[in-house]
Amino acid sequence: MRWWVYSIVLLCACGQERTESIPPPFAAILYPADNPSTEAGISLGERLFFDGGLSQDGSISCASCHRPELAFSDGLRVSRGISGLEGLRNTPGLTNIGYLHHSLFWDGRAENLEDQALHPVGNVHEMGGSWPEVIERLREQRNYVAAFRKAFGAVPIDSTLVGRALAQYQRTLISSDSKYDRVQRGVEEYTAQESLGHAIFFDLADDPGGPFAGFPKGECAHCHTPPHFTNQRFENNGLDEMPDLTAVPDPGRGAVNRVVYDNGRFRNPGLRNVALTAPYMHDGRFGSLEEVIDHYNSGGKYAETRSPNVHPLGLDASHKAALVAFLHTLTDTSFVK
Known part of the structure; x- marks a missing residue:
């Protein structure tokens, strides 16, 4: 059973929450009730997405394999992680990923974007690190501490919050003008x-x-x-x-x-x-x-x-x-x- 409940967010903004401009004929994005998108959360997620500090040696960010100019794919046969290690599968693009509310990855091993964002950090073929090390580094950076507090309140930084911020950013990747x-x-x-x-x-x-x-x-x-x-x-x-x-x-x-x-x-x-x-x-x-x-x-x-x-x-x-x-x-x- 899923640990979160979806709620349909209307097109109007409410308080600090942010919704994307949803073009017809797209249905509304289904946002998790415990992770509504906010300006602060999206900004933090974008920063994390392009930060190599989530990897073991600082060389690989989410954007290394999800390049904006390639519709957030990487142009390689299979993904390439730290030290040039080849992954096992091709990197999928992220166009309109926020609308794809069923299980993610080629094999469907992630239930949602929040879950999907947690996998690459510890994968030896991708970022090759560990969540305890990543969280320790983030907690040591005062600007990140302030950004997490602005996005999620006065709660300790952990992998769940990183996943939520990354998911908020990815839900902004909307393509509708082909x-x-x-x-x-x-x-x-x-x-x-x-x-x-x-x-x-x-x-x-x-x-x-x-x-x-x-x-x-x-x-x-x-x-x-x-x-x-x-x-x-x-x-x-x-x-x-x-x-x-x-x-x-x-x-x-x-x-x-x-x-x-x-x-x-x-x-x-x-x-x-x-x-x-x-x-x-x-x-x-x-x-x-x-x-x-x-x-x-x-x-x-x-x-x-x-x-x-x-x-x-x-x-x-x-x-x-x-x-x-x-x-x-x-x-x-x-x-x-």
Whole structure:
């Protein structure tokens, strides 16, 4: 049972609490009742996010792996921590992470942003430190002591408060002004190629009387559902042959919940700003969107639990190029400035 209760925060500010400007058609962010966003909390969280002092040797901050100019991803196949140690998985971007209220990480091991923020500090492949050491360093810095007191009151600094501040900052990372959004608002139009890509992505060929009847379907939106282009579920997307689900090199979700049929399943990532977050997949095996589309077009590899939406698509070169063009319309340049 979750240790916290969500409350829906309205768009108007109340007292010191702060809410983000929520664009239509986004639903309201669900804020934990025990961690309402405030100006002081968000400012503290941003400072902590860019502070290498959370790592063992001071060399790695949250922003080392979540770079703003790459939509808070890092451009590497797998993350790289202290002393150049390679991590085990690709670094996901943080676009609209505050809206993704289901479990986080590729394997869903964190219940929420507050919990997620606690994991990297002690991970030997990431920040390589320990919370007692981090907390001791923070308590020794008078400006941090003052900032925590302003954000949370006269309570001792601990890892819970660090996680809460980082979560408040991450809930401000809202992207809502891509070309896709402007088309939805009726203030811009797709090119013919982007329009075809949109039709393939959303399976508009299902309408036998529509303008895209007879075109192939991409089966994309089943898992990458607007407005954040994820259904927040876990899927096996046919990356590897899995004749034996008990012998999967990276079990993903199955390693967390110990369900054999979840071995090889990973969280469906959101696709906003996806053109900025290469390489792709949980292990960073695909270096481009073209490679990703080639994989799905092939139908993937056998696994008993492979998603039924992963099957040969019959896309030709023009269809694949159209899909890539559409995915580029999900880029919000104002988000990464």
